Amino acid sequence: MRIDLITLFPGIFEGYLSESILKDAIERGLLDVRSHYMRQWANDKHNTMDDRPFGGGPGMVLKVDRVVPCVEEVRSYDANPGRLVMLTPQGRPLTQRVVEELAREERLILLCGRYEGFDQRVVDILRPDEISIGDYVLNGGEVAAMAIIDSVMRLIPGVLGDETSASLDSFSSGNRLLEEDQYTRPRVYRGLSAPDILLSGDHGLIEKWREINRKEKTFARRPDLLDDDPSEERGV
Ligand SMILES: C[S@@+](CC[C@H](N)C(=O)[O-])C[C@H]1O[C@@H](n2cnc3c(N)ncnc32)[C@H](O)[C@@H]1O
Numbered sequence: 001m002r003i004d005l006i007t008l009f010p011g012i013f014e015g016y017l018s019e020s021i022l023k024d025a026i027e028r029g030l031l032d033v034r035s036h037y038m039r040q041w042a043n044d045k046h047n048t049m050d051d052r053p054f055g056g057g058p059g060m061v062l063k064v065d066r067v068v069p070c071v072e073e074v075r076s077y078d079a080n081p082g083r084l085v086m087l088t089p090q091g092r093p094l095t096q097r098v099v100e101e102l103a104r105e106e107r108l109i110l111l112c113g114r115y116e117g118f119d120q121r122v123v124d125i126l127r128p129d130e131i132s133i134g135d136y137v138l139n140g141g142e143v144a145a146m147a148i149i150d151s152v153m154r155l156i157p158g159v160l161g162d163e164t165s166a167s168l169d170s171f172s173s174g175n176r177l178l179e180e181d182q183y184t185r186p187r188v189y190r191g192l193s194a195p196d197i198l199l200s201g202d203h204g205l206i207e208k209w210r211e212i213n214r215k216e217k218t219f220a221r222r223p224d225l226l227d228d229d230p231s232e233e234r235g236v
Pocket of ligand 1: 022086087088089090111112113114115116118119131132133135136137138139140141142145
């Protein structure tokens, strides 16, 4: 998968892209991440990207005549124009289902806002997929873009060591329950023991325990997940 980041702060991604699973995925050619410095598309001597909002009010707005040419040029860098995602608190919420949808794309373009966000005409012209990572406001879209990259890359074949682990994660399609409690050595710590069944070697019993644990946990913490009708989400 190719991911193009459009941002005013490309440096924010540097450490993130050069660590752990992501670094490995890039080195193995499973992910191709390129970042583009939005200010390069500012064409005045002050490199202006933002301006005061019409009608007054606080903050600054990212200018349509800078952002649109920037996105159009970045899209043209590859024969596949990709799916354009705009990070915004006003977008549709990022869920595992949306992550699964994005993971099917061959190219994603992640457009990160700053200040008060984008001139509305950026949306009207480019018609991006507007995505929010939650009902709270960040300073910029970079952390939200990282959340998308981090969750999407887990679903790209070959990125995780164990191919089954992503499909068993909480919220995954086909697993509408939260993941079961996990334990590893030591067997007893500060008087707390791991469940004996997990060490019994009886795979049938272990699976049964896990299933009950998943259901009880989901019922206690996220009963809303049990209400979801998967056929509705698949558009059946
Ligand atoms: C300070 S926010 C602008 C918020 C905007 N004034 C509003 O009230 O909707 C600046 C940028 O951060 C990013 N951002 C902030 N919160 C976000 C969220 N929950 N999800 C995705 N992006 C977010 C967006 O790219 C946004 O353009």
